[in-house]
Amino acid sequence: MSLAVSTPPTTNPAHSQFADKKLGLFGVLRSEFLKFRTLTTNWVMTIVIAVVMIGFALIMGLSINSFMDMMKSSAEEMMGPGGNPSNAVDMNQLVDYAYRLGGMGLDMGNMLVGSVAVVFVGSEYATRSMQTTTTAVPRRSMVFFAKMLVLTIYTFVLGFVLAAISYWAGHMVLYQEIKDAATFETGVVWNWVAVAIYFVFMAWMGLGFGFLLRNNAGGIMMVVAIMLILPIIFTLMALSDWQWVTDLSKYLPQNLGTEMTAYTVADGSMKQAEAGGWFALWALIPALLGYLRFRFTDSK
Amino acid sequence: MLEVQLLTKRYGAKTAVNNISFTVPDGRVTGFLGPNGAGKSTTMRMLVGLEKPTRGTALVDGQKYTSLKSPLSSVGVLLDAKAMHPGRSGLNHLRSLAMTHGIPKKRVDEVIELTGLTAVSKKKVKGFSLGMGQRMGIAAALLGDPQNVILDEPVNGLDPEGVIWVRNLARYLASEGKCVLISSHLMSEMSQTADDLVVIGRGRLLANSSMKEFLALADNNRVLVRTDAREEFDRLLANRGASVSPLETDALMVTGVPARELAQLALENRLLLHELTPQVATLEDVYMNMTRDEVEYNSSQLGNVNPVQDDAAPAPSAESSTPWSNASHPKEKN
Numbered sequence: 001m002s003l004a005v006s007t008p009p010t011t012n013p014a015h016s017q018f019a020d021k022k023l024g025l026f027g028v029l030r031s032e033f034l035k036f037r038t039l040t041t042n043w044v045m046t047i048v049i050a051v052v053m054i055g056f057a058l059i060m061g062l063s064i065n066s067f068m069d070m071m072k073s074s075a076e077e078m079m080g081p082g083g084n085p086s087n088a089v090d091m092n093q094l095v096d097y098a099y100r101l102g103g104m105g106l107d108m109g110n111m112l113v114g115s116v117a118v119v120f121v122g123s124e125y126a127t128r129s130m131q132t133t134t135t136a137v138p139r140r141s142m143v144f145f146a147k148m149l150v151l152t153i154y155t156f157v158l159g160f161v162l163a164a165i166s167y168w169a170g171h172m173v174l175y176q177e178i179k180d181a182a183t184f185e186t187g188v189v190w191n192w193v194a195v196a197i198y199f200v201f202m203a204w205m206g207l208g209f210g211f212l213l214r215n216n217a218g219g220i221m222m223v224v225a226i227m228l229i230l231p232i233i234f235t236l237m238a239l240s241d242w243q244w245v246t247d248l249s250k251y252l253p254q255n256l257g258t259e260m261t262a263y264t265v266a267d268g269s270m271k272q273a274e275a276g277g278w279f280a281l282w283a284l285i286p287a288l289l290g291y292l293r294f295r296f297t298d299s300k
Numbered sequence: 301m302l303e304v305q306l307l308t309k310r311y312g313a314k315t316a317v318n319n320i321s322f323t324v325p326d327g328r329v330t331g332f333l334g335p336n337g338a339g340k341s342t343t344m345r346m347l348v349g350l351e352k353p354t355r356g357t358a359l360v361d362g363q364k365y366t367s368l369k370s371p372l373s374s375v376g377v378l379l380d381a382k383a384m385h386p387g388r389s390g391l392n393h394l395r396s397l398a399m400t401h402g403i404p405k406k407r408v409d410e411v412i413e414l415t416g417l418t419a420v421s422k423k424k425v426k427g428f429s430l431g432m433g434q435r436m437g438i439a440a441a442l443l444g445d446p447q448n449v450i451l452d453e454p455v456n457g458l459d460p461e462g463v464i465w466v467r468n469l470a471r472y473l474a475s476e477g478k479c480v481l482i483s484s485h486l487m488s489e490m491s492q493t494a495d496d497l498v499v500i501g502r503g504r505l506l507a508n509s510s511m512k513e514f515l516a517l518a519d520n521n522r523v524l525v526r527t528d529a530r531e532e533f534d535r536l537l538a539n540r541g542a543s544v545s546p547l548e549t550d551a552l553m554v555t556g557v558p559a560r561e562l563a564q565l566a567l568e569n570r571l572l573l574h575e576l577t578p579q580v581a582t583l584e585d586v587y588m589n590m591t592r593d594e595v596e597y598n599s600s601q602l603g604n605v606n607p608v609q610d611d612a613a614p615a616p617s618a619e620s621s622t623p624w625s626n627a628s629h630p631k632e633k634n
Contacts, residue, residue: 016444016447018373019373021373021444022369023368023370023371023400024401028399030399031396034396034399035396038389038396123387124385128383129383129384131350131379131383132383132384134349134350135371135379138349138366139366298350299351
């Protein structure tokens with residue numbers, strides 16, 4: 001370690017050789033991308049999400065086949081010999097399921113995506129590296145939006161790609177009869193986009209809780225509470241015949257996510273865009289609260 | 301240049317930093333001293349915008365840190381050696397910081413080489429020792445070739461070579477016209493590194509002066525005398541009205557009489573002196589005396605083996621010059 005050799009004297013001793021290198025959003029964005037992709041945890045979680053999404057699509061594909069078998073056997077019993085059970089199969093319903101194969105793993109994958117976002121922020125607090133981040137980039141809004149943008153791009157691309165792979169994986173195991181009926185349509189691509197947006201909303205929610213609670217376990221717990229525990233509580237409460245519970249349960253993020261990624265809109269259900277709008281609120285409110293805490297309170 | 305003006309930070313009822321003001325000029329190393337919990341780190345954190353002052357301002361080259369256009373080239377800061385993600389390599393940690401300002405990768409390699417971390421830079425930070433973490437933290441602080449450098453306890457965990465290297469680094473940066481603020485609990489190290497000192501205790505400013513002026517605060521008028529005729533010499537001194545306390549079996553600690561006069565007195569009375577040592581206070585002595593009542597956390601006494609006496613400062617007693625004492629007193633033997 002030789003100072004004289006390693007740090008060449010500057011011509012102006014009172015001036016940094018990098019004084020012209022300004023802090024900028026693009027640089028912070030590149031930095032956050034580097035930080036995201038250089039953590040093994042994120043790659044492991046990506047693989048786990050992929051396994052869940054594709055795995056659920058395969059299971060659902062096989063379930064659609066079983067469903068068709070069940071319809072046929074029920075029809076055979078009802079019609080007796082000589083009838084054509086294929087006529088009794090509700091092919092539209094099966095085709096609808098087939099078109100939604102890309103998002104079949106969402107009920108489990110959603111929490112994993114949220115957890116990736118929580119950990120992306122929470123681990124910086126846990127390791128105190130947030131202090132280094134906010135020292136290098138004292139403009140907190142820049143850090144927040146760079147992280148948000150990184151997660152948005154990552155989750156959108158991941159959601160879209162996994163939805164497409166899951167769709168084709170699930171499609172492969174379908175009976176030929178169902179495949180013939182479920183010919184590829186542009187709507188399927190839009191369904192993948194909806195899955196990608198669902199992923200993005202989960203990332204925003206996770207990001208928000210990460211910044212708000214500054215703690216991995218707390219943030220993940222909040223995501224699980226909202227996406228898993230809250231629907232269970234509402235389901236139990238619905239048994240008590242309270243109408244408001246039924247009315248309100250439509251606005252739970254898990255139900256909104258299902259509506260948002262529906263292929264065809266059922267009677268009395270929300271349209272995908274409307275459901276998406278409500279779901280966005282569930283994502284943006286924690287994100288806003290997280291931003292306010294990050295922006296206006298002391299860094300840990 | 302770093303400027304702190306009437307800076308106050310409160311956490312609820314507790315005041316961590318209380319109305320302090322000081323300036324850290326360019327071209328000098330300023331030591332920042334204070335007991336644990338005195339508010340040093342809080343002050344440093346306010347300088348780099350990690351915490352908002354309750355009152356007052358903390359400025360870097362006349363601007364708030366948060367409004368700087370190029371923070372990394374304005375201030376290089378090491379506050380916590382372990383403030384890195386353990387799952388990321390040191391190289392990527394530095395690259396992520398450099399990218400925020402568009403600092404070239406070449407500079408990252410340069411600071412890695414400068415801090416002696418080339419061999420381990422691609423390893424994950426979780427495998428780093430405290431010393432390696434400190435070096436990585438210093439590398440991050442130097443990344444933007446900053447005009448101002450803030451180092452909080454930079455020699456913690458460093459080996460002797462690293463300690464000397466940090467000292468030389470601080471001196472080198474100051475010689476380049478940069479402003480260096482450095483905190484440490486190693487007084488001997490600080491006395492060799494700093495030009496100026498800022499001392500705080502319980503959040504209050506206790507001293508802000510050059511090292512020379514600070515050391516001059518000490519009461520350096522005591523002389524240790526060893527003689528075979530202690531009782532006789534003690535009587536002579538008592539007749540002159542000098543303040544004398546006996547030490548060990550053959551020594552006296554004389555206050556208020558210069559060494560030359562003591563030698564003269566002994567000569568006139570044909571007494572043999574075999575040690576005559578003016579007691580020169582060290583930075584540690586002055587610091588300990590100044591902050592004695594300002595410590596937040598008091599250690600318990602270790603009975604007879606505790607080398608530091610309550611009244612050791614400003615000038616140490618002979619008991620403090622035991623083999624395990626940290627105090628080092630230049631001796632003038634006559």
